[in-house]
Amino acid sequence: MADSNERNRIEENRGDLPPWWLWGPYVGERSWGTVREDYSPDGDAWRYLPHDLARSKAYRWGEDGLAGICDRYQLLVFAVALWNGQDPILKERAFGLNMWEGNHGEDVKEYYFYLDNTPTHSYMRYLYKYPQRAYPYEALVRENQARGGQGPEYELLDTGLFDENRYFDIEIEYAKASPSDICIKITATNRGPDNAPLHILPHLWFRNTWAWSEPRKQAPEIKSIDSPNSPYRCLLADTAKLGALPGLLFPYRLPNYHLYAEGDCTPLFTDNETNTLRVYGTDNTQLYTKDAFHRYLIDREPCLKPDNSGSKACLHYAFDIEAGKTAVIHLRLSEQLVDEPFRDAESLIEQRKSEADAFYRTLHPELATEQERLVQRQALAGLLWSKQTYLFDVRKWLDGDLPSAPPPESRQTIRNRHWRHLNSMRVLLMPDKWEYPWFAAWDLALASIPMALIDPQFAKEQLWLMLFEQFQHPNGQIPAYEWDFSDLNPPVHALAVWRVYNMEKRLHGHADRDFLERCFHKLMLNFTWWVNKVDSQGNNIFEGGFLGLDNISVVDRSQPLNGGQTLEQSDATGWMAMFCLNMMRIALELALTNRTYESLATKFLEHYIYIGAAMKNMGGRHYQLWDEDDGFFYDVLRHHDGHFDQFRVRSLVGLIPLFAVERLEADWIAPFPSFRANLQWFLTNRNQFAQFSCHPVERNGQTNYLLSIPNQAQIKRMLERVFDCNEFLSPFGMRSLSKFHDETPFEFGANSVRYEPGEAESKLKGGNSNWRGPIWFPVGFLMVESLRKLDKALGPEFKIGVMLDDKPASLTLGLLAKELADRMIKLFQPDSDGRIPAFGKDSRFHDDPHWRNLLLFHEYFHAETGKGLGASHQTWTNLVAAMIDEWRRE
Template identity: 50%
Template sequence: MTQEQQRQQQAQAGEAAWHRFGPYVSERQWGTVREDYSADSQPWTYTTHDAARSRAYRWGEEGIGGVSDDQQLLCLAPAFWNGQDPILKERLFGLSGPEGNHGEDVKELYYYLDNTPTHSYMRMLYKYPQHAYPYEWLVQENARRGRHKPEFELLDTSIFRENRYFDIFLEYAKAGPDDLLLQITVHNRASETAVLHVLPHLWFRNTWAWGYDDYRPQLSAPKQGHIRVEHAKLPALQLYCDAPQGPESAPELLFCDNETNRQRLYGTPNGGAYCKDGINDYLLQGNHAAVNPARQGTRAAAHYTLTIPAGQHQVVRVRLAAPELAEPFADFAAIVRQRQAEADEFYQHLQTDLSSPDARNVQRQALAGMLWSKQFYYYDVAQWLKGDPASSPPPEARRHNRNHTWPHLNNADIISMPDKWEYPWYAAWDLAFHCIPLAMVDAEFAKSQLRLLTKDWYMHPNGQLPAYEWNFSDVNPPVHAWATWRVYKMDRKLRGGQGDTPFLESVFHRLLLNFTWWVNRKDRNNRNVFEGGFLGLDNIGVFDRSAPLPTGGYIEQADGTAWMAMFALNMMRMALELAKTNPVYQDMASKFFEHFLYIAQAMTNLADEKIDMWDEDDGFYYDVLNTPEHARLPLRIRSMVGLIPLFAVEVLDEDTLQQMPRFVYRLNWFLNHRPELAAMVSRWQEPGRGQSHLLSLLRGHRMKLLLRLALDEAEFLSDYGVRALSRYHLARPYVFEHADGRKEMVQYEPGESSTSVFGGNSNWRGPVWMPMNFLLVESLQRFYHYYGPDFKVEYPTGSGQFSTLLEISQALTERLTRLFLRDANGRRPCFGPDQQFQTDPNFKDYLLFHEYFHGDTGQGLGASHQTGWTGLIAKLLQPRPPE
């Protein structure tokens, strides 16, 4: 057992609070719904990047590579100034949704390089230009560009030309649960000496200004280079600031308060003399009155000025630990080295079967990104709607605006985020995918995340899971059961075959409520045909499926119905597992088995209507539009919507069935007395390889037809995975013509979409998305488990070469991993054409894990740090196939 695994065990047993401090600080709090108190629900304009340095936040904090305790009472993060910028670099800059020509977008270069589950060692890299940061240029150029042009990125400004930038490596190491070391190593990559101001910041989240508790913690300077932390809910702590060349090199300590600068923002008097932006104003404007000469407050910084020769580096060290350490830096270097070595040991143990150094690097950075993307998420909707006692009441319109039907929701937890800048809030289906790579390194945390969304203070009383902060009432695909079963199996393997039954049982019971919500709310005509709205696929269709249709009527969704079939099978599989120790669950397994059959029949026949979701001529599933005139029109768009039925597949082996006599009795009765439903089960009466039985929406014939399109390089199959929309629609766009002659169109777009049917970042018309490909890979493996090596499909379509379903799943995995790995020419497709990314030794091995990838070139697009579900690449890189 590695040292890191021992720390995990100590934390789990409650012996040591190794998780108390971690990377829980958001990269962006401004522009979030939580901080929006406007009348028109426009968070992007209510709090802006420009206002962020002057506004005390209500619900959370932000920083660059910041850490905090698990209730975010105390935060630690560095800030920088290159002597040229108009503001102190305390937070990452990016465009708001309305500013970006493709939605919101962070305009910075930073990389998560390492992290361990207990955060005993963490490392990241921030690249900071030496010229003035081009804030206005980035805003203006992106505003000038339309949706048909790519985003204008920081690298496009040539600000990194001639290597005029600093590489700033942040390393955190824990000497103990409450003993945190921060080492900041600054490399001057330019050919001339450069000056950088480095300011490690320590501050309290403002908990005292809202009218609930007037207790005010305090930071003070008991002596040179020391900042004392006094907070009633935290252990006694002190920030020690290194003076590497003796007392004369000790940093200047600056203090202000984490209070809003009302004078700057609103033109009204401030409540105190020292506001949140005081350190910024002192350093950049020379305003000595902006900081407290008494050296106390609720926000503080240690100001280091580094003069770094060309090609050289310098180091800043601070340590947050118990008071009165005699020599806080005597063992500092040794602790950092030791924790780094223990992190290496931890990942070497994980990567035993991964031989390629490049693959190990990609996987380790992917997992680092997953662990860095934890965030303290605080949002009490009832308080947010009502407003705080010490603040002006929010406009009345807000009481009936966004999220007003979720007053029970009260979140204050550490949660895995899709991306701590662009998506600094949890999303239900994203989180389910996050838990797969997280379970590789920290199964307990993965399980806690799956439990969390089913808690009473998250799940709606009607059984709906909260979708995401922008609108909790939106509907994400029901993949929570899949992730629960998947994590359970991974954890069972790590436990030597002993499954965590209490975890499985607790989530199963809560998901019963969620399943019932789907059945009652999303099955309009009680025919087991489901809607659900956009279901996370944004603009994949010709209409916004979450809004009233311009035609009137409604859409019967192939994906919504298939997701529910998958949900039913996942619940059945969990019930069968629980029935091994409690036979009563056999009845629950029967319920979900039967529900699956009803859904399968509905997808096949739609109650004997002439038009159903399956088109035999095309060999594809389509959504069906039901008009007010009772016409039923298939929307013939070859999209991921029609491939999702492949995901609803389960294989039951004979051994499992022999342990479930009540379940088998009910199955046999049901199949004998409902022959029309028995016909929906693929080869139920014909055991497959190893006496297994297949439950699927697809018989072999339909599966082969569907795979014919999915595996066609002129359709869905790209060099880097399966596209969200078939390339067929490049030359043959789908056009819907309204009765009045208006036309709407869906055309293949491999990169950022030129349309925004659903919203700012609507990009499901051609790119490759990792989570959908991951589900496809796993589904093919399950189909293989039933059909075995004799069942083969042409791959790629038209090649004349036939492969087993397992071989195809492996080939798809290879295409997906190809996105990140160097090719024969040393190039990574995810980097696109940029030569600096591809060849510069200070860039080429640092990875970004984008939201999605160009359907033709593999270039990374969208949110650049959405390791979240793109972190699934860590699992795909394992030489063993997914479980």
């Protein structure tokens, strides 16, 4: 019954405004330093609004906070702020370093964990570790800069701030009594050896929507409505002045909300307005400002609003917590007036937690260990916590809101001027709500795959939104990310659409053909854009540019090349071949009920074949992307006079062509007579092209076809490298660059590519992400998928001779897929010494019971040690949940 309660809520979650999504964890961990909040003349978002000004400047496009929740359009926000009596500022938001301050790039310097969440957000749990001594803001910047990009990051644990366990565990739980009635529990535990002071300030505020028009609109108010002799405090968020939210296809009006507070606390009030004196050096136009609580509590300024009302409020709790003891606060945020708001609060929290336990018990696969179940649950919780209300109207951002104060003219030429149509008022899945608090096309597509395990409705919505008219460009391009919507991410959207469609059909018994068909039509526009945009010579070889692999290349692929040079990319061409096959499979699925789609399936098959031929036989020219001597695909730099340079770098760039895999079985294509006839005609009359990527496979007296860019011999040669521990095979998955380049770097002019198993030493693309050696979950996941498909096509007779941990073995492709999957899952499992590789060397995460089960899903992982690196809550690494689901079932 407990399990069915959450599933019933999921079924109720339909319509334009699904009720259980009305409130959720849609608040960013960071809004400062983002493009949306940047109104500088030079586009330097980090310096325009740094962390130090974030507490004083009212945001234009979205709020941030600790464990924040809000309504889906972020009109009203709740989050928690803290002060330990030592910090120079109130802890209202997470701190981290920008690209110029960090040793290897931007990086959050806090410890917070997404411990639990359900698809309807009926139960959520978040943990923040708050030090008891002054936070070392300057020391973190100074030491990381001093390291000059060499060695590891200087982290908060390295400062000694957590020594002797002098910190508080701040656990925040949310439990919904109904879609608009939320019980909140804050538990603060002193882990240190002495009594320690702690101020907890639950905040409730309105996002500033009134200051961006002329004349200014009236601001809504939060006011105290305590009843005489009441045992609790009550704040009323009066939304009357907000009116209906414009810009939607349906009416949305936020009702009034009440925030009930248990215990001894003091309501404080101010307005969510910019402190212009501090931010701009000009006199304040508004008397009460956003940073008033900080100034009142820490600087002892008399700056609060005296009339017990304002657009921003908090409840001030002051504790002195004994060593090892806990302070508990109960609150309730409700649309309703509740006579006894805390009578059933604790039992409701326990009930929702029990329902979450039951929901996940039915989800975990049969063969998963307890540790793997923990990994899967926290990975999925991280996905759900990473939703964010993403508000951005590019036209308004470019032109400005106020005619009297337009942005500088240079804004029109800095970025995104071709994306004036993009207007988001959606809840989107972020790559990381601190490090990447903006959507990224391929991150979002890949993160939708594990999301489909628990909430296929939300996964499908995410994929559709990127194809929706207010996101997808009229020319067909899918926006990459807000720093440059026109940049290129790998075209994995069709893969994700096809994968999510099949997951919902397999796991939830629903084949949503309407979703598949809608996406297919918009994906055809995207495919056409790719063909017209990045195949400049019309020879089916693609020059895709950046493609998400930051510094993997010899040259910066985001920048134009000199002198008419063109970089013909193996990865871009491999991605496009995969795109063709994804579209072919979708078309054939749709053709089961509409034969019109057979001809489109044929179109994508033929395009795939031409790409495969081009990669290995480029129109009779004296070079190709496939190198027969090395048995590998390489990029080629073509010069305007016809000569070329081959970039002989063994990296993921040359493995991505393996991702373009499908099989055509005679029985399976029998229902498609037109497609089958066209296939045979092409094999007979265009075999000079088809021979390169459409390979007949004789099995059980039947001829099937393997669609693969490399043939069987080439597959063996490539996979021998993939499963060679001296090349790509790491104890924890597949390296992004062959270890061969450790002692044999590739050099081209002044540029060099060397194996770097951990954080980047090169500063190409800022040095934040390193694709020159570490383990990256998304590409490892796609390699596992390709191996499974190849295994089904080639059968158990096809084996690869490999060396696994210095032991020779001859394994089927299915067993190799399992080997790679197991190594990646092993990142989060205790080794023979009981230590989890992803945690690195810090003993707290291995030995301390208050840290041991707190998992972080990092952006990438050290190829030799498994230590997690880069962004610490990267949602595409949550693909481990899907991997556990697939490889731990009977």
